[in-house]
Amino acid sequence: MTDDAVPEQPETEPPMPDNPASPVPPPLSAAEAEILAVEAANKRATIAASAGADPLWLAQLAAEAAGLEAAAAVLQRGHDALAVGNGGEVAVPISPDDRWPDRMVSMAVRDAPAALDAEASRSRLQLAHQVGVLAEAVQAGAEADTPLQKGLAHMLTAVHRLTMELSAAAVRDMARDRSAGHLHPKALAEAAKTANVVGRLTEAYARGLHTLDRVKNGGRQEVVVRHVHTHVAEGGQAVVIAGDVQQGRGASGR
Structure with missing residues (x-):
């Protein structure tokens, strides 16, 4: 080493700024x-x-x-x-x-909500396909806003199909068991049982429609009230007018 050589200086880290620009790493999740x-x-x-x-x-x-x-x-x-x-x-x-x-x-x-929605939709449609109402279920759920409404709509399509198939089966059995224009007592009893089941399914379908309507309306029920006024004109002729009616001449009753 010559006398003119400059001694090596120890490396020092640069000072940290008071307000570092680098963002603070987020905490672990x-x-x-x-x-x-x-x-x-x-x-x-x-x-x-x-x-x-x-x-x-x-x-x-x-x-x-x-x-x-x-x-x-x-x-x-x-x-x-x-x-x-x-x-x-x-x-x-x-x-x-x-x-x-x-x-x-x-x-x-x-899972991400979109992935869950896709899986739930596929599951509902697979069930509808197993029941044989895939097309009807897709059509019935077209205007549904929530998964609950779609499920109710799909269920109603299944009830509708079962009701119609039972009705058709009862008609076929009655036609097959006719003899000389008269129905056998056994066939008549079976037809009565089937008709009873069809009646219950029809009631269930009607209740389901009512429930679906209430769910879509947020549980609200809309009631339309009409005022009916009966006006008796001269000569005894009665005129019935619905809605708001201004009071006029002659006798009137409600």
Whole structure:
């Protein structure tokens, strides 16, 4: 080294500005807490499957798993453990030990609303197809505003189909069992039973329509009141007028 050489200066970090421009990273979410818990569970599973491995390595894995579990617990406490998901249901955390049906339930609550709507729509239409009223259900639910209204509309199409098919079956049985223009007593009894079922289904259909109408109107009932006035003119002729009528000459009654 020559005398003119400049000694090296130790590297120093630049001073931090008072108001850093970089944004503060957002806090970890509850979903990331679940990821930490899954990683910890994987390390525990590795330890259980490596009974004859290096004890020091196993101890290191155990320490890492404990650290991940502690971090996950802290994060989970920072969030509402009873978070509300789709449909107002509790979003239960998904565990790696959950069976597939349990995971499906948790995923349905945690899925994006659009994905849940698509799955629910497909499920409703599949059920309608199994009953044989797919086209009718799609048509009946066209003006429905909510999933509840669509479900009621689809159910009413199924009731309508069953009612019509039972009515047709009763007519066929009566036509087949006629003998010399007279109906056998057994066929008459069966027709009476079928007619009773059809009557009940018809009542159920009417109640369902009333319920659907109330649901669509928000539970409100609209009542139209008409005032009917009877005017008796000269000569005894009665004139009935509906609506608001101004009082005129002659006798009048309500």
